[in-house]
Amino acid sequence: MPPPIIAIITSPNGGEQWAKNSTQNITWQTANGLGNETYDLTLRSSDGKTTYPIASAVNGQSYPWSVGRQPSQLALVPAGQYYLRVCLSGNNQERCDESDRPFTIYTPTGGGGPLKQREVLPDQDLTANVFSFFRNLLPVFFDR
Secondary structure (H helix, E strand, O other), rough: OOOOOOEEEOOOOOOOEOOOOEEEEEEEEEEEOOOOEEEEEEEEEEOOOOOEEEEEEOOOOOOEEEEEOOOOOOOOOOEEEEEEEEEEEOOOOEEEEEEEOOEEEHHHHHHHHHHHEEEEEOOHHHHHHHHHHHHHHHHHOOOO
């Protein structure tokens, strides 16, 4: 019988701090695999009460995660401390690895980087819209 396939998490493996909506690479190494295996990724809250699916049937040894996003969920994972779990896809719970220590997901606050300037088109400019509105009303009042 061949040795079991094992996944070993390399990041996040504990202590990292990841901002919500940033893109971070979840990475792991494998042992005894053929290279065509898929993996399921989940988060477990540090108190052990809640789990969140991150991705399923992932090929390879990394997954670019938009931090906080869950498949087909509108709500983000709440800020807090979590353990990552990587398992061989299917019901292979004995073929999993969990991060050694919790990592932190946090909600960034202001001042965390440059803001993107929004392009304002002329028809979206509030001043132009107000001026145009009143200009169009003037004939109504003066044509009486």
